[in-house]
Amino acid sequence: ANSVIVIGLGRFGTSIAHTLFQLGYDVLGIDTDEKVVQDNLGHITYSVQADATNEDTLRELGARNFDAAVVAVGSDMQSSLMSSVLLSTIGVPLIIARAENELHGTTLEKIGVHKIIYPEQESGEELAHSLFNENVIEYMDLTLDYGISKIKVPDHLIGNTLKDIGADEGLYFTALGLQGGTTTDKGIAMIAIKRGKGMLLAPDQEEELQKGDILIVGAKDKQLEKFRLSAS
């Protein structure tokens, strides 16, 4: 899979388009709004001012040869539906569209859209799960009670080394590897420290936490709670 058309370069469309481009895909962004098209130049492969509800335009842009299309038009439901029908007619193999509400979503499915996204609803659910964990920027569960968290370094841990705060040895990983892993009893695994634009993967014990650090930590839920709460 190599190329994607993104129709509608609002916040949702722009964010998909830029991320896809950074992932190495060829991205053609289409929007009727000239300013928005200008803003995207250089951030994606091609940024074109055009009306995606015009079949000739889509065909001339080579829509038929793209691997996927994302219809990121939100509030203009008519444009969203029309572009989706055209993409389906033209034969783009994978069409994803965002929907304003369930009726819009159901309609999109009926006209051949393969996957429907509800951006606001999805971020709302996500936020609800991390609401009271303010230092926890993100959480990925691995098992029922073990997960990887992205945590802002708690103020009072700044200046401490990993050894001080009881994070496991960098060797932790290797030791685990040699034993074939499966240990969630060893405490906090400091997987990485994101600092500025860079990242320290498996930092060693002498590493000192600095202001602004973002910690990528693997730990059992209870250990994580202790770590964060001892952290606050």
Add this chain to the structure above:
Amino acid sequence: ANSVIVIGLGRFGTSIAHTLFQLGYDVLGIDTDEKVVQDNLGHITYSVQADATNEDTLRELGARNFDAAVVAVGSDMQSSLMSSVLLSTIGVPLIIARAENELHGTTLEKIGVHKIIYPEQESGEELAHSLFNENVIEYMDLTLDYGISKIKVPDHLIGNTLKDIGADEGLYFTALGLQGGTTTDKGIAMIAIKRGKGMLLAPDQEEELQKGDILIVGAKDKQLEKFRLSAS
């Protein structure tokens, strides 16, 4: 933490409010729009028609006693800013607000909002990472182009050892640790394999991938793409 006020019951606000309620929190939802207030009755603890930019109203509703507040008003930036200032003045300990754009977000931070959410941008990035791959269950970005992905093991990799598929040595982590980390050039880091209810952390090179495995992989975006695409 037990109770949350959600101001603005659009799609984002409604989704946070309902999810929080389902998670066991007490949720007070406030909106000026009567229909929206009606729709939420029964789905959250209290649903009230009120203007959140009115300080007396917020005080009468007991805002002071809530553990957190989410300002989910989006396009009405003035309402968003005013409610946020009031919540801060009233003393709600944790205030989270959604922002329409960076300027809005920066302004919210300046007036005391603790955490800013950009729903559309966040769903856009998330979608980009799983667009072509039903296999990517979840993605956590660490830096601009390096992230951790939770991936269903691709069928044709089953039976291969980590060595076969080019995942880095278990020693990868230690080597990095000794060098002080910052390497994102070494390829795919197989951080863990989730298998059944258990988890292998830093599995060694001889580990054979099995059907049903879920791989926790650290990699630069382009390497991840190659890994997954070679996978399909």
